[in-house]
Amino acid sequence: MEETYIDSLDPEKLLQCPYDKNLQIRACRFPYHLIKCRKNHPDVANKLATCPFNARHQVPQTEISHHISSCDDKSCIEQDIVNQTRNLGQETLVESTWQCPPCDEDWDKDLWEQTSTLFVWSTANYCGKNSPASNIVMEHKSNLASGMRVPKSLRYVLPWKNNGNAQ
Numbered sequence: 001m002e003e004t005y006i007d008s009l010d011p012e013k014l015l016q017c018p019y020d021k022n023l024q025i026r027a028c029r030f031p032y033h034l035i036k037c038r039k040n041h042p043d044v045a046n047k048l049a050t051c052p053f054n055a056r057h058q059v060p061q062t063e064i065s066h067h068i069s070s071c072d073d074k075s076c077i078e079q080d081i082v083n084q085t086r087n088l089g090q091e092t093l094v095e096s097t098w099q100c101p102p103c104d105e106d107w108d109k110d111l112w113e114q115t116s117t118l119f120v121w122s123t124a125n126y127c128g129k130n131s132p133a134s135n136i137v138m139e140h141k142s143n144l145a146s147g148m149r150v151p152k153s154l155r156y157v158l159p160w161k162n163n164g165n166a167q
Contacts, residue, residue: 018058019044030056053077 011028019037034056038045049064051057053073068074144150 015056018048034058 014024017023019041048058059067
């Protein structure tokens with residue numbers, strides 16, 4: 001029994017193609033061959049049925065019920081089902097003792113503790129209303145390097161703003 005089990009798992013074992021009796025295929029390539037050969041022989045494929053326990057078993061439709069009752073792979077699946085039902089009854093759910101750590105963050109408090117300076121694009125400094133420097137008039141300072149200027153218009157006309165006069 002054990003020798004036949006090991007023999008059936010041998011990837012180099014030659015198996016006969018159910019679609020073309022003249023073909024012998026290695027066991028490791030057999031599933032791929034079945035797909036290809038099923039497409040090449042649709043007339044034979046209509047007469048064969050696939051075993052529900054092993055897709056490699058292609059049996060004539062008239063013999064499928066006998067094959068299902070005597071399929072070797074059926075016992076493996078039945079044993080798995082029995083083992084799963086036994087384990088299901090023995091398993092007890094263990095409640096987790098993990099607790100979420102306390103949160104030390106207080107975003108509202110952090111917001112009030114921040115300095116009153118805010119980032120504003122293209123200005124050197126900005127002072128809020130409550131800042132002691134709020135009465136000082138701030139001069140607008142460009143962040144561009146000296147000798148550079150901001151373009152007054154775009155070089156290209158954007159497609160959605162095209163009204164016939166490109167620059």
